[in-house]
Amino acid sequence: MDYLMAFLIGGLICAIGQVLMDFTPLAPAHVLVLFVTLGVILSALGLYQPLVDLAGAGATVPLPGFGHTLARGVIEEVNKYGLLGILTGGLRSAAAGITAAIVFGYAMALIFNPKPK
Amino acid sequence: MSKITQEQQDYQQFVNRIKPKPPYLRNIIMAFLVGGIICTIGQAILNFYVSLGLEKTKEASAATAVTLVFLGSLLTGLGIYDQIGKRAGAGSIIPITGFANSIVAPAMEYKSEGYVFGVGAKMFVVAGPVLVYGITTSALVGLIYYLLKF
DSSP: OHHHHHHHHHHHHHHHHHHHHHHSSOOHHHHHHHHHHHHHHHHHTTOSHHHHHHHTHHHHSBHHHHHHHHHHHHHHHHHHHGGGHHHHHHHHHHHHHHHHHHHHHHHHHHHOOOOOO | OOOOOHHHHHHHHHHHHHSOOOOHHHHHHHHHHHHHHHHHHHHHHHHHHHHTTOOIIIIIHHHHHHHHHHHHHHHHHTTHHHHHHHHHTHHHHSBHHHHHHHHHHHHHHTGGGOIIIIIIHHTHHHHHHHHHHHHHHHHHHHHHHHHHHO
């Protein structure tokens, strides 16, 4: 059941991204920025967590889920550390993903060369 | 504006009828399928980490993100991810594997410009804006939350 919901909701979020890319002048990078920002805002308003509860990885794997991680972290750390949490919370909760992206990304770029198009 | 003759109108209709439509529907279906499949794989990885005893919302979901980022980077390096992307569009861009792809692809492409201005800088052509807007919005959310709370 959790697989089905992950498939449906994850697929739906990507389909919305495709609609934005095909029917508006937005480039893929714009859509990514928009989705992360929306994820942060929806999560802050308490609207994204229900989607995560419903769809699991279907909501956390697409980029709005990254925004959700940032927002969740910042709210948690403001509760814990007050003012300083505003600056530490987002990155602390997203640290693993961001560091992995930089380290693996750098390593793969060193190892591999682009395929001829 | 000069009046369009009946002939021109007919011709226009003829052209509209036979010219290939951009495959909007196919694009959306492919994005849905591929995006859905990547998320389903994510769910399987998440369930695996939970079964190992990792706490679900933080540890297991961070481990899942790391695993998917690794897979996305590797498949990009091997040239496989961009093959998927040609068909899947947003289905391969929106998941976190696409975020990894957006880092590795330009970093490889610009390797010839050196390891600092090429690889180091171009890694963030797309990932940079994502981080800037994501992190800045999160700080704003934190500030507003702080002001409302205290």
